Amino acid sequence: MTRVVLVHGIAQQFKGSQTLLADWYPALCDGVTLAGGLGPGPDQVAMSFYGDMFRPAGHRGLGIPELDAGDVKEGLERELLLQWWETAARLDSQVPGPETAARMRTPDTVQRALNALSHSAFFAGLSERLMIYSLRQVRRYFTEPELRARIRDRFAAVVTESTEVIVAHSLGMSSPTRRCARTRTGPTSNSSPSAPRSRFRD
Known part of the structure; x- marks a missing residue:
């Protein structure tokens, strides 16, 4: 009985x-407990995993392709x-602003953006090529219908009639969570795993 479905975000292709x-x-249980509820049991929580779909078919290596500013595509990326x-x-005073970005050509603007983001708390420790690889995942999801359909099928296979809450992170919010939530009894949440909505007070 899956009461809670978790949906991860970008850059999880090497996990499961x-x-x-x-x-x-x-983190989910801690959040529910701190909110005064009773956390779900392990058999009541499932992860909708799709990160492997961003790995090339038949590719066994764990490395990320060598990418730099010149590989960022025009348009969505x-x-x-x-x-x-x-x-x-x-939001972050440590990140220099892009005020002059519009007057510079790619890849200069792109490189400045990557350099600036490396100072942000959110992207701290994230390599330049991993940031670019994450951009590529978002672009592929929205521009490759077959890939998007496979990811949505993976998500739909996890959600059941017993599902009450869906917690989705970043790109996971683009899976059909809201449409699915309208047909179920529970809400969709885009909050972090450490602060989910409490639906477990019974």
């Missing part, structure tokens, strides 16, 4: 459902990177 559950489940930069600069 059980690996992610080992991190998310204790570049626009999203600049949005990350603008938002990070607004």
